Amino acid sequence: MRIEIKNLCKSFRGNAVLKNLNLSIPEGKISVIVGGSGSGKSVLLKHLTGLIRPDSGQIFVGERDITHLSEASLYPLRQRIAMIFQSGGLLGSLTVGENVALGLIEHKLAPRDKIPEIVKEKLALVKLEGKENEMPGNLSGGMRKRVSIARALTLYPELILYDEPTAGLDPPMSETIDDLILKLARDIKVTTVMVTHDLTSVFKLADTVNMLHEGEIIVSSSPDEFKNSKNQIVQSFIRREYHSAAVMIL
């Protein structure tokens, strides 16, 4: 599932976050969007599934222009797109197993008696066997993200959106999550869009790196080209001297 974004603009209370942003996400590849904190990466990601609506511009997901689709029309499309939230987005009142089974039950995608088996299989895929009856509150951040990935996989998505999948995790857990993302992208050939500022993940996973700065994509290149870019902002980001525009103004 390829994505095309044309002249996307989004403001919040007069503060322009995305300004005439253009971006192409190729099918079956891992595209990474990097940028400073507060640069609008998560806002951009949420536009791709219609969770946030643009002020102007166009967003094509697959062949479909989703810019003006109603909430009801977006629901069938969303079943083909999985989003892994920064916090995991698990429902705290449901067990891990119930969280993973949620999409299957709500969309009636599997017979009731088959669901425990599917849940078990998806949890095994993210190395969380036997955690079905745990409550999300009892899990670590990394485990919550893996449950979130297991939940996403039950719907066999064509596009997976990851919002800071390794944020707040220790290096070994970050590596586990990176390996999982890579395995899913390569094995299932799912189109992957990942928002992060974790450079290790960027260079390990990305097929394409897109740098978001002051509401625009200023560089879109392969990881090697990105690393060797002459662009000052890119270089300061890689050297970890990057400050978002907001910080510089302050």
Added chain:
Amino acid sequence: MVLLLGECIIELKYFASNARRIIRQMMEVGWNTLPLASMIGLFTGMITSLQTGVELKNLGLQQQVGTIVGLSLVREMGPVFTAFIVAARVGASWAAELGAMSVSEEIDALRSPGIRPVRFLAMPRFLAAITMQPILTVYSIVVGIWGGALVSVNYLGVSRHVYYKRLFDSLAMIDLRLCLWKALVFGALFSIVSCYTGLTTTNGAEGVGRSTTRAVVISLSLVLVADYFITRFLG
């Protein structure tokens, strides 16, 4: 809020597939509120009986205390006080729960794979409120009437038979109908207000606190406004 009400009514057709969630919310509105409803109902009846009974006794009319307790509980105090306690207890809890879900991206996580938050979260609460609120109101009134009888018989010296006879003689079918209509409308109001404020929460923990307060304040105000208009036009 009007849109949310409309959506909840449309989503009612999916009640069967949401049965577990609906039953859970019914337990929350009904069963878990019973102790509080019992206490409020009991003391409302006792206080009404005491306040009016003493004055009536001075006029030699204490035999009428059942009439006053019955009419005031069924027409006004039963539905309104029950709505107040449910809005404060359950409505606040719903607004806080949904508010916390909103700020922790749980609502977006539901919308993201195409699950409708209204069907999943609001409709079960709405249905639980409009079914359990009338039941809880009737229960609270029955307890209140019994509380009124306790005071009338033991403190005012009115016979139990006279108390209940006057009480039932004074009540007409329209009073009960009005009472049930009020309970139904109040249940709908507090559930929609709580769900709306919860689902539209922003700004983290501070926003959750603000939504919870808003839910209770708006619910109580709307209950009183609705009470006037229902009494005026259906009474």
